Amino acid sequence: MKDRLKKISAVLRGLSDASLWVAGFGLVAMTAIVAYQVYMRFIVNSSPAWTESGSIMIMSWFIFLGAAVGVRENFHMGFDVLLYFLPPAGKPWLRAISDVAILAFAAGMVFYGGELALRGWSVRIPVLGLPQTFTYLPIVISGALMCLFSLERILLRAAGENVDDIEADATMTAD
Numbered sequence: 001m002k003d004r005l006k007k008i009s010a011v012l013r014g015l016s017d018a019s020l021w022v023a024g025f026g027l028v029a030m031t032a033i034v035a036y037q038v039y040m041r042f043i044v045n046s047s048p049a050w051t052e053s054g055s056i057m058i059m060s061w062f063i064f065l066g067a068a069v070g071v072r073e074n075f076h077m078g079f080d081v082l083l084y085f086l087p088p089a090g091k092p093w094l095r096a097i098s099d100v101a102i103l104a105f106a107a108g109m110v111f112y113g114g115e116l117a118l119r120g121w122s123v124r125i126p127v128l129g130l131p132q133t134f135t136y137l138p139i140v141i142s143g144a145l146m147c148l149f150s151l152e153r154i155l156l157r158a159a160g161e162n163v164d165d166i167e168a169d170a171t172m173t174a175d
Contacts, residue, residue: 001159002159002160002161005152005155005156005159005161006161008152009152009156012072012148012149012152013072015145015148016068016069016072016073016145016149019065019068019069019145020065020066020069022061022062022065023061023062023063023065023066023069024062026058026059026061026062026065027062029058030055030058030059030062033051033054033055033058034051034055036048036051037051037052037055049127050127050128053125053127053128054128057125057128057130057134057135060135060138061138063138064138064139064141064142065138065141065142065145067142067146068141068142068145068146068149069145071102071106071145071146071149071150072145072149072152072153074153074163074164076098076102082094091164092157092164095153095157095163095164096154096157099150099153099154099157100150100154102146102150103146103147103150103151103154105146106142106143106144106146106147106150107143107147108143109139109140109142109143109146110140110143110144110147112139113136113137113139113140113143114140116136116139117133117136117137117139117140118133120132120133120135120136121133
């Protein structure tokens with residue numbers, strides 16, 4: 001079972017890396033679009049209508065993808081304050097509770113974001129010509145990735161793998 005989990009974990013690591021690259025590309029693309037908008041507005045005096053909507057949509061994609069990667073890399077919000085006071089044996093339990101809470105929240109993102117995405121399919125964004133679904137799709141995709149990544153951590157921890165940052169815990173208690 002551990003070997004299968006490690007193989008799945010390697011695939012999820014690749015998915016996380018790909019998400020991070022897409023998010024990084026989105027950040028660069030949004031920056032270029034905003035720079036183009038500023039140039040067109042203040043130099044040419046003719047601002048394109050699509051630049052604001054396009055950059056906001058791209059921003060939502062890279063923010064949500066980055067949040068999903070943060071769950072896999074354990075950079076999400078958690079119960080870190082309590083980790084200072086718990087004995088070492090209690091820290092994995094608290095982290096597991098955090099992962100379950102993230103899994104539940106992410107499942108809600110998939111469910112409710114999916115409802116929004118389905119409702120927006122017939123509505124078009126005027127300046128982009130895209131279905132409004134593209135505005136809500138990052139919520140669904142990010143939620144699905146967060147579910148996968150938090151479930152990965154839960155299963156690896158249950159299989160006895162070290163998914164927690166033990167070195168950081170040692171420096172917290174030593175301070």
